[in-house]
Amino acid sequence: MDESSPDKAAETPIQSQPKITRGLHGPSLGIGAGIAIVSIISVFLAMNVIDTNPELQFEEKTPNQENQEVTLSLFTDNASPYLGDENAPITLVEFGDYQCFFCNKFFHETESAILKNYVETGKVKIIFKDFTIIGPDSIAAANAAHCAKDQGKFWEYHDTLYNNWGGENNDWASSENLLKFAKSIELNEEIFVKCMVEKKYDQLVTSSNNDARTLGLTGTPGFFIIGPDNQITKIPGAQPYESFQRIFEYELAK
Numbered sequence: 128m129d130e131s132s133p134d135k136a137a138e139t140p141i142q143s144q145p146k147i148t149r150g151l152h153g154p155s156l157g158i159g160a161g162i163a164i165v166s167i168i169s170v171f172l173a174m175n176v177i178d179t180n181p182e183l184q185f186e187e188k189t190p191n192q193e194n195q196e197v198t199l200s201l202f203t204d205n206a207s208p209y210l211g212d213e214n215a216p217i218t219l220v221e222f223g224d225y226q227c228f229f230c231n232k233f234f235h236e237t238e239s240a241i242l243k244n245y246v247e248t249g250k251v252k253i254i255f256k257d258f259t260i261i262g263p264d265s266i267a268a269a270n271a272a273h274c275a276k277d278q279g280k281f282w283e284y285h286d287t288l289y290n291n292w293g294g295e296n297n298d299w300a301s302s303e304n305l306l307k308f309a310k311s312i313e314l315n316e317e318i319f320v321k322c323m324v325e326k327k328y329d330q331l332v333t334s335s336n337n338d339a340r341t342l343g344l345t346g347t348p349g350f351f352i353i354g355p356d357n358q359i360t361k362i363p364g365a366q367p368y369e370s371f372q373r374i375f376e377y378e379l380a381k
Contacts, residue, residue: 205331223255226292231292
C-alpha cells in the first residue's frame with residue numbers, strides 16, 4: 128500500500144474519557160399511533176441513545192495484502208451507500224467522525240471540488256466509514272446518519288451534520304438536535320426515532336471502528352483511494368484538494 132507523508136496537524140487524534148449525551152423530545156402522531164411514538168420518544172428522553180462505554184481496544188495490524196478480498200472488505204463493508212456512479216473506476220474511502228474539526232474542514236474546503244470534478248463526472252465514487260473517536264455524540268451522530276439511510280437520505284443527513292458542526296463534545300450533536308436535523312430533511316420522525324432507540328446500527332458503527340483500527344488509523348479523517356486495479360493509496364489527514372487530484376489523475380492515466 129502506497130502512503131502519502133503523514134500530516135498530524137491535519138487530523139484529530141483518538142481521544143479518551145468521552146462525555147455523556149443528552150436526550151430529546153418530539154410530537155405525538157394521533158391517538159393510538161400517537162401513544163406509541165410518544166412512548167418511544169419518552170424512552171429516547173430517559174436514556175442515552177448510544178452506549179457510552181469507552182471504545183474496545185482492537186489489535187492494530189496491517190491487512191494481509193495477499194488476501195485481496197479481505198483487504199478490500201475493510202474499506203467497503205460497514206459503510207455508507209456509494210456517493211456517485213457505482214461503476215466509477217476509482218473509490219475514495221473516508222474514515223471520519225462527525226465531531227472532528229479536520230473532518231469538517233475537509234468537508235467545507237475540499238470535498239466540493241472533488242464532487243464537481245471527479246464524482247459528478249463519473250470518475251470517482253465515495254464511501255464514508257465511521258471512526259468515532261471523540262465521544263458519545265460522535266457515535267450517536269454516526270447512528271443517526273445510518274438511520275437516515277433507511278429512508279434513502281444518508282448523504283443528505285451526512286451533509287446536514289457537517290453544515291451544523293459546532294465543535295467537540297459540546298452537545299451540538301445531542302439527541303434533540305439529531306431529531307431536529309432529521310426533521311429538516313423531511314425524514315419520517317417515527318421511523319427515525321425507532322431506529323435510534325433500537326440502536327439498529329450500533330454494531331455496524333462498532334465494526335467500522337474495528338476496520339479503522341485494523342488499518343492502523345490513529346486519527347480522523349483518514350482516506351484511502353482504491354484505483355481501477357485495486358491498488359490502494361493512503362492519504363492521512365485533511366490534505367488539500369491537490370493531493371487528491373494528483374492521485375486521481377495518476378490512477379486514471381494507468
